[in-house]
Amino acid sequence: MxxxxxxxxxxxxxxxxxxxxxxxxxxxxxxxxxxxxxxxxxxxxxxxxxxxxxxxxxxxxxxxxxxxxxxxxxxxxxxxxxxxxxxxxxxxxxxxxxxxxxxxxxxxxxxxxxxxxxHSNRQPFWPDPVPPEARQRLIEAARAESGWLDLLVGMTALSGFAEIAQSADRVLRRDAGYQAEMSTWTHADSAPDGIAVLAGAPRAEPQDLLPQRAFADRRRAPGRDFEPEPLVAVLGTAGDRPQDQLIAGQALQRVLLTVTDAGLACSMISQPIEVPAARDQLRRSLGRSGMPQMALRIGYGQPGHPTQRRAVEDVLSD
Incomplete structure (x- = not known):
């Protein structure tokens, strides 16, 4: 052929x-x-x-x-x-x-x-730890696409990441234009693009370690707090040129598919990447010369449903 x-x-x-x-x-x-x-x-x-x-x-x-x-x-x-x-x-x-x-x-x-x-799972995960062999598979998945994946181990590393992520989230929440744009991509019902309200995380509460986007304004069920010590991973690449970002996207997707194949759940945390000062702070906290491109929360959770996509006919060009 x-x-x-x-x-x-x-x-x-x-x-x-x-x-x-x-x-x-x-x-x-x-x-x-x-x-x-x-x-x-x-x-x-x-x-x-x-x-x-x-x-x-x-x-x-x-x-x-x-x-x-x-x-x-x-x-x-x-x-x-x-x-x-x-x-x-x-x-x-x-x-x-x-x-x-x-x-x-x-x-x-x-x-x-x-x-x-x-699919992204923005709900609280169960407290069961991700086993070492699954963690190694995720690291190797990123490496297979010329990326790197750092797993944050221990509350000191987690707390440092959480502080950076929460600070970035506050910056974005104060940006009226950002919030208005996000609202235009949030739908009450199923749609071929954007985020359905039901796919969003429950309303944030003071005890939450990590930020969640405010796609919805519903309270969580009693006893359904987010995991107190989540597995957080930061994916990155050697550089930050447009080509590096295309490499990062491929590494990210291989990690996400490996998560799915391993029976795990995952949600992405992009706020500390979207805010330049937070991104640089995250890079320095990791001791990396490369650039972080996405953060992930990984664990075991209640299965959800993939979001809608546009029809193939709608994305083909002549």
């Missing part, structure tokens, strides 16, 4: 649209050109306030790229990837061309099967 066809494009796009994005804005498009599948940013769906730099678009784009790669590999038609192949076309994030046909690996099959099941 030397080229991808329309069926391959639709198969890859159907998996790619299941990627996460800030406020489920789904800022991507896909097209078939000269037998290659291309992933593009959709500037019309870039969040003007929350993502003025395009960081979140590139993280989401990277996650979509990883899903497309896995879908193609699981079908026996793995792709060779080039990121940002044409600098004259800045919205073109990646080009996937057919590599040599081969049977998929067990990991590719398992992670591709996890794509439709993966």
């Amino acid at each position: 030397t080229t991808y066809d329309e069926a391959d494009l639709r198969h890859a796009a159907a998996a790619a649209v299941r990627a996460p994005s800030l406020h489920n804005s789904q800022p991507w498009r896909f097209r078939l050109r000269a037998g290659a599948i291309e992933v593009l940013a959709d500037p019309a769906r870039q969040l003007a306030v929350a993502d003025s730099t395009g960081w979140a678009v590139r993280i989401a784009g990277g996650a979509a790229i990883l899903n497309a790669r896995l879908a193609l590999a699981a079908a026996g038609t793995p792709a060779e990837l080039v990121l940002r192949p044409d600098r004259a076309e800045p919205h073109l994030l990646a080009r996937l061309t057919p590599g040599p046909a081969r049977p998929p690996t067990y990991t590719e099959v398992d992670l591709a099967a996890a794509i439709p099941r993966r």
Whole structure:
């Protein structure tokens, strides 16, 4: 096989649209050109306030790229990837061309099967600890995509992260434009994009260690506090160029799919990444020369449901 066809494009796009994005804005498009599948940013769906730099678009784009790669590999038609192949076309994030046909690996099959099941779980998790072997799988998943994943161990590290994250959350809550933009992506009922109110976390309470976005204003059930000592992970890359952020998105998605495949739950904490001063403080607290790109809360939780996505037809370009 030397080229991808329309069926391959639709198969890859159907998996790619299941990627996460800030406020489920789904800022991507896909097209078939000269037998290659291309992933593009959709500037019309870039969040003007929350993502003025395009960081979140590139993280989401990277996650979509990883899903497309896995879908193609699981079908026996793995792709060779080039990121940002044409600098004259800045919205073109990646080009996937057919590599040599081969049977998929067990990991590719398992992670591709996890794509439709993966979702953010913003509810309190159970206190059961994540076992060491699962933790190691997550670290290796990030490393497989040229990222790194630091697991914060002990209350000293957790408390330091929580202070940074809560401070960043307060900055964003005071930003009227940010809050108004988030409200436009919050829906009372099911919709093909945005966040459903029921998918949001319960109202924050003083004892909560970590911040949660205020998608909803409902109280939690009695006895359903958030876990007192959560497993928090920080994912990052060696640099912070646009290409690094596309790499980060792929590493993030491989970690999230590994979480799902391991029977774990996860929610993302992006507030300390969105606020530049908090991000730099987080980097220094980790002792890393690279840049943090996302923080994650990982554990065992009550299964939820994936959010809606737009139809494949709506994300294809000529």
